[in-house]
Amino acid sequence: MEFTLHVWRQSGPAAPGRFETLSVKDISEHMSFLEMLDLVNERLIAEGKEPIAFDHDCREGICGTCGLMINGVPHGPLGLTTACQLHMRHLKGAKEIWVEPWRARAFPVIKDLVVDRSALDRIIQAGGYISVRTGSAPEANSIPVKKIDADMAMDAAICIGCGACVAACPNGSAMLFTAAKVSHLGLLPQGQPERFDRVLSMVEAHDREGFGNCTNHGACQNACPKGISVDFIARLNRDLVKAALTYKPYEITAV
Numbered sequence: 001m002e003f004t005l006h007v008w009r010q011s012g013p014a015a016p017g018r019f020e021t022l023s024v025k026d027i028s029e030h031m032s033f034l035e036m037l038d039l040v041n042e043r044l045i046a047e048g049k050e051p052i053a054f055d056h057d058c059r060e061g062i063c064g065t066c067g068l069m070i071n072g073v074p075h076g077p078l079g080l081t082t083a084c085q086l087h088m089r090h091l092k093g094a095k096e097i098w099v100e101p102w103r104a105r106a107f108p109v110i111k112d113l114v115v116d117r118s119a120l121d122r123i124i125q126a127g128g129y130i131s132v133r134t135g136s137a138p139e140a141n142s143i144p145v146k147k148i149d150a151d152m153a154m155d156a157a158i159c160i161g162c163g164a165c166v167a168a169c170p171n172g173s174a175m176l177f178t179a180a181k182v183s184h185l186g187l188l189p190q191g192q193p194e195r196f197d198r199v200l201s202m203v204e205a206h207d208r209e210g211f212g213n214c215t216n217h218g219a220c221q222n223a224c225p226k227g228i229s230v231d232f233i234a235r236l237n238r239d240l241v242k243a244a245l246t247y248k249p250y251e252i253t254a255v
Contacts, residue, residue, distance in 0.1 A: 001027040006098045013108045029089035053112035061085040064162030069100040074164035074223040082225045102167040106210045119209040126205035127198035156184035158226045168223035171212030176220040179236035196243035
């Protein structure tokens, strides 16, 4: 494969950024997108140039680290796929490829394609826990759970925290992420003691970090590599209203 690569280069959070144009040749269609970037970096280093900084870890579509905007789409054109699992054959025929970092006020650029997504960690820290004893595993059947609730909890828990929902949202909202983290605990018996405190605390943290509000655009659901539904946002809003009215005073900003 042969194409023109336009990649975002930025030396630091306060530095101005720009697109750098590279002519890329001899790329196998069987390479993953990150393997292509590895090869480009090897060539840049051989020429005495600064390599492209980008995030990655497991490269198996599990960890959510490899967040990239590829031709304006989070994780690229293939649905339900992370950037590390996108192969160049899915971009075959493209004469130009544009690669950018996540664009959101809450995700400041660290360098090139690397952004600081610690805001998502702070949302989890605000309420993503349950008050159960630690130590040995409890008997699996000690607390019966309805299958529909267990299935929904697993559908929410599959969120890998990549931030694609934020990058896709025109408002820069992380409400799909927050809803998934609230719901996968709130649907299970073990998560009930903190259920309403959790939704209040995590939505407060979401707003405090500078994420925008949800306006039901739906782009987050389409961009999510794990296919998490916006139905969980509706569920979060129902819990938020109930918590605001019955649990403690709170100014509702996320509905």
